[in-house]
Amino acid sequence: MTGRITCRRVYEETSSREGRRVLVDRVWPRGMRKEDAHLDEWLRDVAPSSELRKWYGHEPGRFTEFRRRYLAELRDADHREAADRLRELAAHDKLTLLTATKDVDHSQTAVLAAWLTGQHGKG
Numbered sequence: 001m002t003g004r005i006t007c008r009r010v011y012e013e014t015s016s017r018e019g020r021r022v023l024v025d026r027v028w029p030r031g032m033r034k035e036d037a038h039l040d041e042w043l044r045d046v047a048p049s050s051e052l053r054k055w056y057g058h059e060p061g062r063f064t065e066f067r068r069r070y071l072a073e074l075r076d077a078d079h080r081e082a083a084d085r086l087r088e089l090a091a092h093d094k095l096t097l098l099t100a101t102k103d104v105d106h107s108q109t110a111v112l113a114a115w116l117t118g119q120h121g122k123g
Helices: 050-056 060-073 077-092 108-116
Strands: 005-009 020-023 095-099
Touching: 005 108, 020 077, 050 060, 060 108, 077 095, 077 108, 095 108
Parallel strands: 005 095, 020 095
Antiparallel strands: none
């Protein structure tokens, strides 16, 4: 699956090469109209819990601990159905994980991409 999963900001211009576009944020992106997002799906239940998101606060120094906690959340009952759906999408299509976060490399999209490709144990 490596190379078939990309991470982007939902605000960036769309491309026909992106495959399935899935928003993985818990809250809708600020200032974005639904018709302008060009989404195939919004899997809000695969996003980090509100508590974890607030604790993290997008501080890169907390990313390692955020990743550890988020990977644990992906195994719990609240995330399981959405996580399974995301795995299913990744197995069959090119997939673009979307977020409103400015720092995509230190976001749940990066954790999800590594998790889906089996690379989450690295780094």
